[in-house]
Amino acid sequence: MLSRLGLPLFLLLLAALASLLLALGIGSAQIAPGQIWAIVLNDLGLNNLAFNNLGPGEIAQGEGDALARIMVVELRLPRALSAFAVGGLLAVAGALMQVLLRNPLADPYVLGLSGGASIGALAAMLGGFGGLAISGSAFSGALFSTFLVFGLAHGSGGWTPSRLLLTGVVVAAGWGAVITLMLALSPAERLPGMLYWLMGDLSYSRTPWPPLLLLLAICVVLVPLGRSLNVLARGPQQAAALGVAVKPLEWCIYIAASLLTAAAVTTAGSIGFVGLVVPHMLRLLLGNDQRLILPACALAGGTLLVLADTLARTMVAPEQLPVGVITALLGVPTFLFLLYRSR
Amino acid sequence: MSVLSTHNLIIDVPGRESGTPLNITIEPGQRWGVLGPNGAGKTTLLHTLAGLHAPRSGEVKLSGQSLSQLRRRYVAQRLGLVFQDRQDGFPATVLETALIGRHPYLSPWQMEGADDYTRAEAALERLDVSHLRDRLVSTLSGGERQRVAIATVMTQAPAVWLADEPTNHLDLHHQSAVMALMAEQAAEGQAVVMCLHDLNLAARWCDHILLLYPSGEACWGPRDSMLVPSALERLYRQQLTVVEVDGASVFVPKVGK
Secondary structure (H helix, E strand, O other), X not given: OHHHHHHHHHHHHXXXXXXXXXXXXXOOOOOOHHHHHHHHHHHOXXXXXXXXXXXXXXXXXXXXXXXXXHHHHHHHHHHHHHHHHHHHHHHHHHHHHHHHHXXXXXXXXXXXXXXXXXXHHHHHHHOOOOOXXXXXXXXXXXXXXXXXXXXXXXXXXXXXXXXXHHHHHHHHHHHHHHHHHHHHHOOHHHHHHHXXXXXXXXXXXOOOHHHHHHHHHHHHHHHHHHHHHHHHOOOHHHHHHOOOOHHHHHHHHHHHHHHHHHHHHXXXXXXXXXXXXXXXXXXXXXXXXXXXXXXXXXXXXXXHHHHHHHHHHHOOOOOOOOHHHHHHHHHHHHHHHHHHHHO | OOOEEEEEEEOOOOOOOOOOOXXXXXXXXXXXXXXXXXXXXXXXXXXXXXXXXXXXXXXXEEOOEEHHHOOHHHHHHHEEEEOOOOOOOOOOEHHHHXXXXXXXXXXXXXXXXXXXXXXXXXXXXXXXXXXXXXXXHHHOOXXXXXXXXXHHHHHXXXXXXXXXXXXXXXXXXXXXXXXXXXXXXXXXXXEEEEXXXXXXXXXXXXXXXXXXXXXXXXXXXXXXXXXXXXXXXXXXXXXEEEEEEOOEEEEEEOOOO
């Protein structure tokens, strides 16, 4: 039983580490894996261990080493970790939304959350604010949209998945119109930044730790809920008959998925397809046990986004592409291929 | 001591008068058949007994404790429900589907153990679907799915079976096999409540009958006092002929009436 869950997760973990190593090594200056290892260990205060692992020639590199250190530790590592965290958050949020709405086509943005976040971020950019203000404004927009959709779908009675979905889609369409309006009215010099944000762009991200910690925390919280989620995926009545407190669990999923998505969008703008494609691919490969799928989503989503971001900043270097373009370009054909094969 | 009882229970069927308050006492080992025409509220009654549907008034007690006060997990260890229709949101195999019957017994951190697998596999075997264990439920026929659903409740091993048309979609052989399983469960001390459309299955396999009229009226009691042609004709608004076969009454609708 443990090996059934353990082996795929172990392989995904290896893939995740490999992708991070790749992201640290590739760029305008190539850095060898051995050197990355030394730098990372050195930075963690494990000098002795690092030097023992390396030959004598590699220690005395002087200034080149310091430059590589800055490049790895201060530029590439935070960005790669941010990409990992955002990809993981989006994939887990997507998997949760799919269970909540019992619809495999749901993604984290289906309830209009990214639209709300986008309007928050664009408004901050239009106002000439930068950095933290954009993130804060995006986060508020995401939460506002979440509560709006939930309040409207809840109405006077209870909410059902189809009602929630429909409300979300319509609210998202509304946000889409407002976004287009804002873009049309924006001064031309602000447009590129806004468009990059809308496509998802990791160059805005600063410290990777909040989303990473959130990802870790949510994975720990979700493990004991996994089997209940499996039962919920069979439908609310069946779940209730098997002892699941359906409404509290659904609230829990809704809040968790919204929080994860809001954190992801705040860090990197609205990156599409990760939340839809990753859970779906993993389901086709690993079956539908949420206890396996959710941590696998965290690892695979992270890996995918790290690789996509590495491509985005190297393909047409020194220019950078918005990473959302890459995820969509990679995600669409992969998804269609898997779907075609599965029939 | 009764395992399931209703106290002045009025089920909540939208747009209907309240009708007869139900005061039913179900003992371990009893086999109850719920009969009534379409829309009489049989499924609503079953869901109300399971605590999935709030009653308009009155209450349901499980082993003397009010159902609405009990935790869902505890209720699920005592009450199993075979649904009439099933939603297949996500693909799942037959074995996985049977295994979710163990959900009420496992703590959040626990994985299914060998014992849970043994129970699920025994239930699949009993329902004659063990050869399908690795198939996706969505690829099965209606009757096979019905048997998987019953196997799930068997894996759940409840003290009270609430079965909504358990013979739905089943061929003649499997209808008898499922009713025999229900009788076997009752003989082991479980209580069984079934909604049925087939009068003759009810006559053959149930010892207590509840008649549910579309108006909300109801009457209940031992089988022989309930399966009276005049009452059944009023229930279904259908004239019946009663014939004796092997010493048992068989109800046949009269043609053209």
